[in-house]
Amino acid sequence: MSRVIQYRRFGGTEVLEMVDTTAEEPGLGEVRIRVEAAGLNPMDEKVFHGAPPVRVVGFVAALSKPAEWFSPKFPKRVGHDFVGTIDAVGSQVNDFAVGDVVLGTLRGAPGAKTKRGSLAESLIAPVDDVVHKPESLSIESAATLGVSAQTACGALREIDVRSGDVVVISAAAGGVGSLAVQLATHRGATVIGIAGESNADFLRSLGVIPVAHGAGVKDRVLAAAPGPVTKILDCYGGEYVKLGFSLGLRGSTIGTLVPSPKAILRGARFTGSRHAQPGDLEEVAALVASGAVKTAIARAYPFEIAAVREAFTELATGHVRGKLVIDIAAR
Numbered sequence: 001m002s003r004v005i006q007y008r009r010f011g012g013t014e015v016l017e018m019v020d021t022t023a024e025e026p027g028l029g030e031v032r033i034r035v036e037a038a039g040l041n042p043m044d045e046k047v048f049h050g051a052p053p054v055r056v057v058g059f060v061a062a063l064s065k066p067a068e069w070f071s072p073k074f075p076k077r078v079g080h081d082f083v084g085t086i087d088a089v090g091s092q093v094n095d096f097a098v099g100d101v102v103l104g105t106l107r108g109a110p111g112a113k114t115k116r117g118s119l120a121e122s123l124i125a126p127v128d129d130v131v132h133k134p135e136s137l138s139i140e141s142a143a144t145l146g147v148s149a150q151t152a153c154g155a156l157r158e159i160d161v162r163s164g165d166v167v168v169i170s171a172a173a174g175g176v177g178s179l180a181v182q183l184a185t186h187r188g189a190t191v192i193g194i195a196g197e198s199n200a201d202f203l204r205s206l207g208v209i210p211v212a213h214g215a216g217v218k219d220r221v222l223a224a225a226p227g228p229v230t231k232i233l234d235c236y237g238g239e240y241v242k243l244g245f246s247l248g249l250r251g252s253t254i255g256t257l258v259p260s261p262k263a264i265l266r267g268a269r270f271t272g273s274r275h276a277q278p279g280d281l282e283e284v285a286a287l288v289a290s291g292a293v294k295t296a297i298a299r300a301y302p303f304e305i306a307a308v309r310e311a312f313t314e315l316a317t318g319h320v321r322g323k324l325v326i327d328i329a330a331r
């Protein structure tokens with residue numbers, strides 16, 4: 001049996017329920033994973049809330065797979081990122097075996113009719129969604145990497161962050177931001193990270209020049225920058241694309257994970273996991289395992305329904321430093 005988190009209608013955390021299910025058998029090119037921990041992402045919550053932009057993405061995805069449109073919508077599971085141990089392999093799986101410890105993220109358009117979710121004791125994943133866990137990488141760190149690593153790598157690729165750049169990154173203390181700032185400094189860029197004042201020391205510990213968000217942020221960025229700002233990666237939305245233009249940047253040097261129609265019309269780039277490439281997750285996992293990049297885990301919650309609801313409530317505050325994790329194997 002496998003306990004899983006699922007929901008049968010859109011809504012707040014009250015729609016989440018924990019149920020017992022029979023563990024499935026892996027099919028062609030799939031593995032079954034006994035999950036040890038799962039990291040949370042804001043997208044997980046937007047999906048079970050049925051946020052309108054997420055539903056539009058799901059509808060568009062369904063158009064390319066019309067058969068899925070007729071499949072029952074609910075119940076659906078929750079969560080993307082995971083770490084765990086393979087306990088069964090399907091046919092035509094060559095690079096993974098029972099007993100391998102893997103991390104990964106369940107890909108697919110948010111809001112599409114997939115019913116998969118990583119908040120489960122057992123999950124089925126295509127081999128393309130998993131990589132081997134380096135031995136020295138902790139279970140909880142591994143659980144946090146999937147979406148954030150692919151998003152950070154994709155975004156830095158899209159705006160071509162390189163040595164010599166002076167890059168501004170908003171929501172620098174968040175799940176994606178705290179990885180993106182480190183990957184950018186690793187590439188030789190100077191990074192100015194925008195976060196609340198209480199995160200200034202945290203950002204300094206990551207090798208970042210901290211700047212507080214709020215009124216007057218442009219003046220603070222200009223005062224902190226050691227030279228002209230060359231790029232901006234917006235991990236928050238709102239006014240940060242405008243900030244990029246006001247700093248004199250061109251659209252191709254402004255990337256945003258949370259685009260508004262206006263931002264895109266002005267030429268800023270909607271980026272993130274859409275620009276990830278195979279190998280990104282493995283590369284970041286190796287950097288974290290070596291100690292070159294750090295993960296910040298704000299809190300780990302047990303795998304109980306009340307605790308999972310509490311974790312999503314904390315995530316929704318929008319002020320988590322780094323990541324939240326659900327410890328699934330520990331009971």
Ligand SMILES: NC(=O)c1ccc[n+]([C@@H]2O[C@H](COP(=O)([O-])OP(=O)(O)OC[C@H]3O[C@@H](n4cnc5c(N)ncnc54)[C@H](OP(=O)(O)O)[C@@H]3O)[C@@H](O)[C@H]2O)c1
Pocket residue numbers: 041042043147148151170171172173174175176177194195196197198199213214235236256257258271272273274315318319320321322
């Ligand atoms: N396009 C994609 O592929 C993609 C992929 C992943 C995520 N996303 C989206 O990107 C966003 C960030 O994801 P995430 O996982 O990093 O979120 P997150 O971890 O929840 O981000 C939280 C961080 O945001 C910071 N923050 C709050 N208000 C801020 C403000 N006004 N200015 C700057 N920073 C502020 C907080 O810092 P303080 O507490 O110091 O304020 C906190 O550390 C989400 O909207 C998510 O849905 C997009």
